[in-house]
Amino acid sequence: MILLELFWGFLKVGAFAFGGAYAAIPLIRDIVLSYGWLGEDALAYMIAVSESTPGPIMVNLATYVGSSQAGLAGSLIATAAVVLPSFIIILLITAAMKNFIKNRYVQAALSGLKPCVIGIILATGLCMVIRNCLPGSVINVKNTLITVILCLMYFGSRYVQKKNISPIILIVISAVIGIIAG
């Protein structure tokens, strides 16, 4: 029963995909290949598509695999299955949040986790910028120029006009610059 298989397979992806999309890719690969839903090539292509479309990679993959296996019903079931575990977990944590956060062990764990997450996020962003501007240790003039322009617009507007460009506007501007700069 393909719908049941899709549900169960993506429920597992949703339940064990810790540490963000990139950490989850090996797990997704494992499940998608073992059920024979996609071949290696199709999976690699689909990961590339997921990276270039909005939305979390694992949700995009679930939608795509579901649709390719069983049409609209398949994509609905696979998408619901991949979202369900985190939905339930966050619901439980939020409902218990006040007490959960006050627990001294949770507090102690958070005292380490918070700065760690900040460090990881900053480094991830920096790595991305470096990868764009210095691919293979050679400076890419076009990308560096675009980076500087976008930074000036985004951070400049904040300090000069005291008003933010919203992140959404920045994404739209960057897409337009990308199309023009080719």
Add this chain to the structure above:
Amino acid sequence: MNILADLFLTFAKIGCFTFGGGYAMIALIENACVEEKKWITHDDMMNITVIAESTPGPIAINCATFVGYRQSGFAGALAATVGIVLPSFLIIFGISRFLDHFLEIAWIARAFHGIKIAVGILIIDAGMKMLKKMKKKTFPELIAGCAFLMVLASEIFSVHVSVIVLLTAAALIGIMRMTAGGVMK
């Protein structure tokens, strides 16, 4: 506007622009939910980011569920979560049905080339905002610095450092510091 409709539409809008994985989203959600709508505070945002990182599932989904639940319970959580998933669902469903060679379309590839650059900037912005709110004490500074350097080093030397390992270590260090009688807060 009805709060459920507001949650749904706000997260649907965010869902249209969540490129490049979870971290870039933090800047978008912070902009919409903390600065504009004032649904949650900066502290809430920091807490949910950490919780999202420590639980399975995409950060985007976790944040939507959290904010929705805070605003109007289960119905709110559902409205926000469906809202954030729907745009990518429709886009991917469309691609799987009608566009076999999506990435080979030239102007789309170029647009995403530009977006990739913006995503890096948004992630740094999200990180810097959190850094500004962080307590300026030796312990958090040390942990943040170590995590930063390890991720950076893993990129430079192409060694895989699992984020899960880093997070587990940081949580354990925090707990050990408390049990060893370190000063809390």
